[in-house]
Amino acid sequence: MIGMLAWGQLRRRPGGFAGLAVALTLAVATVTALGALLGAGGGRGEVRGPGVGVIVGAFGEITVLVAFFVALNTLGFALRHQYRDLALLRTVAATPRQIRRLVRRQAALTVVLVAVPGALLGGAAARVFLAALQHRAMAAPDARIGGVLPAAAVAAAVTLLVALAAATLAARQVTAPTPAAALADGSGPDRRPGVVRLLAAGIAFTGGALLVRLAATRPPAEVDKAAQATLLSALVLLVGVALAGPLLVPLVTVPLGRVVRTLLPVAGWQADANLRGHARRQASAVVPIALLGGLSATMAIMTGTALHAVAGPPGGATSATDSWLRQAELGLLGSFGAIATVTTLAALTGERRREFALLRLLGATRPDVLRVVALEAVLTAALGLLLGGAVTAATTVAFSVAATGSPVPTVPVATCLWIAAAAALLTVPTVLAAATAAMRQAPAAVVGSAQE
Structure with missing residues (x-):
């Protein structure tokens, strides 16, 4: 029965599960590629760098x-x-445990649906990545990708x-409220994060702070270890930001909103009011941008600082192979972050169909609404960049x-400007496209259907 309900929801709302399907496809593909790479046959020849096993483990x-x-x-x-x-379902006697089973079954069915395409993509990626490693003498020249099936199964x-x-x-947001409260709020609660989440955020911030201290106390001869600790501390701190996002985003929104209101009194006021009203939900869109921008x-900046260091010969932090590995790692993280950003922004904007319709019925034109939405997207990108910049x-x-030995790092300004531009290019077009799609229907029809 639960399996049939789960499959029915997947068939009824494929758009709602599209983001999850893409993210899980990328996960299957990545793990398949790493597993196939680890099991690649051949092993003769001189190899530079950390070795395939270390690379696979880190990735x-x-x-x-x-x-x-x-x-x-x-x-x-x-x-x-x-x-x-x-x-x-809860009002007709479905228990919280049954709802959680239903949600888990939906996730499991999604994995089943994406397993084959993810494995095929992972097999192709493994061959491309192995060729890149061999080109840089980081893998044996005679290594070959063998059977992908065991890696795909894992x-x-x-x-x-x-x-x-x-x-x-995720099922906690459905099962935590009472059935009556859940039914009254048809789009999901917008509550403060729970104690467990805040505790996890505190642990992440503490761990990140310890890693930051570890990086700062490495001697100049161990600059490569300092680089590793720095990257790990950035990732752990960004995890803390993700967990505490519903509390951090409203705090950052207030001063940023005041600036926008001063510069653009009309559109800025409305964009700031909308962002404040949904600050906790907007945190879901801000966090992926913070992840991308921060990493x-x-x-x-770390690479620029290492290149200008005067602490002896280049080590792991400045070598070409290590820099390439970090870029590959960033590309992988960027893919996941882009998926989360695009799907989240599209979902958040699509949920505002009735809001857009009411604005149009009150006299706002479609360009007026799009102008405000674009400004909100810019604010969202700015919020993510500010949080990522703090990390x-x-x-x-x-x-x-x-x-x-100096607390002032070398900042490549041009690169940082490109990062900010990439965040804007990722958010603004996505939001505008989703808003345009949400306003295709006549405003009166949207408001009338919502009231029925």
Whole structure:
């Protein structure tokens, strides 16, 4: 019975599960590629760098961690699309345990649907990545990708565990309220984060602070270890930002909103009011931007600082192979972050159909609405960059102390401007496209259907 309900929701709301499906496909593909790379045959010849096993281990840990948070984010929006249906099930005697089983079954079915295409994509990616490693003498010249099936099976199992863990946490937003309260709020609650989430955020911030201290106290001869600690501290601190996002985003929104209101009194006032009113929900869109911006800027500033260091010969932090690996790692994280950003922004904007319709009935034209929405998207990107920038500042200062003895890192301004532009290009077109699609229907028809 629960399996039939889960499959029925997937068929009825494919758009709501699209983001989750893409994220899980990428997870299966990545783990398949890493597993196939680890099992590549051949091993003769001189190899530079950390070795395939170390590379696979580092990429695998980051993949599982980031995939979990992206799956949690995208699954949360999939639940928002069916929140009222799940609330109705609770009013007809469905228990919270049964709802959680239903959500887990939906996640498991999604993994089953994406396992084959993810495995095929992962097999192709493994061959491309192995060729790139061989070109840089980081893998044996005679290494070959053998059978992908065992790696694909492991990847499907790992992705299933990640999806089930994310589903268990995401289901809390449906089962926490009483059935009557859940039915009254048809789009999902907008509450403060719970104690468990705040505790996890505190642990992440504490761990990140300890890693920052570890990076700052490395001697100049161990600049490569300082680089590793810096990157890990940035990732852990950004996890803390993700967990505490519903509290941090409203705090940052207030001063930024005042600036926008001063510069653009009309559109800025409305954009700021909308962003404040949905600040906690908007945190879901801000966090992926913070992840992308924070990691990108950290890598860029850390590399620039290491290149200008005067602490002996180049080490792992400045070598070409290590820089390439960091860029590949950033590309992987960027793919997950882009998926989370696009799907979240599209879902948030699509939920505002009735709001847009009411504005148009009150006299606002479609260009007026799009102008305000575009400004909100710019504010969202700015919020993400500010939070990511705070993490970047803390981590790169620590690395600069270790590498140069000075707390002032070398900042590549042009690269940082490109990062900010990329965040805007990722958010603004996505929001405008989703808003345009949400306003296709006549305003009176949208308001009337919502009241029925």
